[in-house]
Amino acid sequence: MAKAVVAITGASGAQYAVRLVRALLDANWEIDLIVTNAGAINLKLECSITPEELANIEGVTLHDNKNLAARPASGSAKFDAYIICPTSGTTIGKIAAGISDNLATRSALVALKEGRKLILVPRETPFATVHLEAMAKMSSWGVIILPASPGFYHNPTSIEELIDFVVARILDQLDIEHKLGKRWDGTEINR
Numbered sequence: 001m002a003k004a005v006v007a008i009t010g011a012s013g014a015q016y017a018v019r020l021v022r023a024l025l026d027a028n029w030e031i032d033l034i035v036t037n038a039g040a041i042n043l044k045l046e047c048s049i050t051p052e053e054l055a056n057i058e059g060v061t062l063h064d065n066k067n068l069a070a071r072p073a074s075g076s077a078k079f080d081a082y083i084i085c086p087t088s089g090t091t092i093g094k095i096a097a098g099i100s101d102n103l104a105t106r107s108a109l110v111a112l113k114e115g116r117k118l119i120l121v122p123r124e125t126p127f128a129t130v131h132l133e134a135m136a137k138m139s140s141w142g143v144i145i146l147p148a149s150p151g152f153y154h155n156p157t158s159i160e161e162l163i164d165f166v167v168a169r170i171l172d173q174l175d176i177e178h179k180l181g182k183r184w185d186g187t188e189i190n191r
């Protein structure tokens with residue numbers, strides 16, 4: 001069974017994380033979940049749930065972000081992917097600087113040192129130069145920078161479709177088959 005570390009940090013966009021957790025479970029992935037304090041604020045604000053409520057489902061293990069002895073903190077615990085969704089500017093800056101002061105940032109540094117897949121889903125607008133430079137640096141290290149920027153070319157009519165668009169791109173990066181949204185087939189312009 002494939003395993004992912006999913007961290008929710010304090011950027012807006014907690015709905016993406018909730019959808020991602022469900023989609024990974026649907027694909028039979030196991031999830032080690034980390035939620036930062038600011039991540040929990042946004043989860044409550046935007047989804048009306050607590051980290052404990054999100055984790056209250058088989059296949060999800062919730063870790064205390066302060067517990068640097070938890071499983072995702074060690075490279076010897078093998079995970080197939082590490083996803084930070086959404087990723088705050090603070091967490092972007094820390095990872096790019098090699099700072100691992102909590103479990104969310106530590107697990108990202110584990111992914112880097114072990115050469116494992118790390119996907120960051122930043123949400124900020126406009127971006128500060130410091131964060132753009134940090135993301136460019138991490139991209140050159142092989143980190144997938146996957147902004148929460150849904151496309152509109154399929155004429156979405158609901159928030160769910162916009163959320164699915166971004167989550168679909170994350171699943172694509174993980175080679176997970178899914179039915180979230182339509183794929184571009186090249187005939188749309190002529191319809």
Ligand SMILES: Cc1cc2nc3c(=O)[nH]c(=O)nc-3n(C[C@H](O)[C@H](O)[C@H](O)COP(=O)(O)O)c2cc1C
Pocket residue numbers: 008009010011012013036037038039041042045087088089090091123124
């Ligand atoms: C309601 C709320 C919304 C926020 N939205 C964003 C955001 O969209 N992007 C961002 O980078 N930071 C955002 N922040 C700021 C981060 O939460 C803040 O930088 C925090 O230190 C992030 O810490 P963390 O990465 O450990 O979660 C927001 C904060 C709050 C309280």
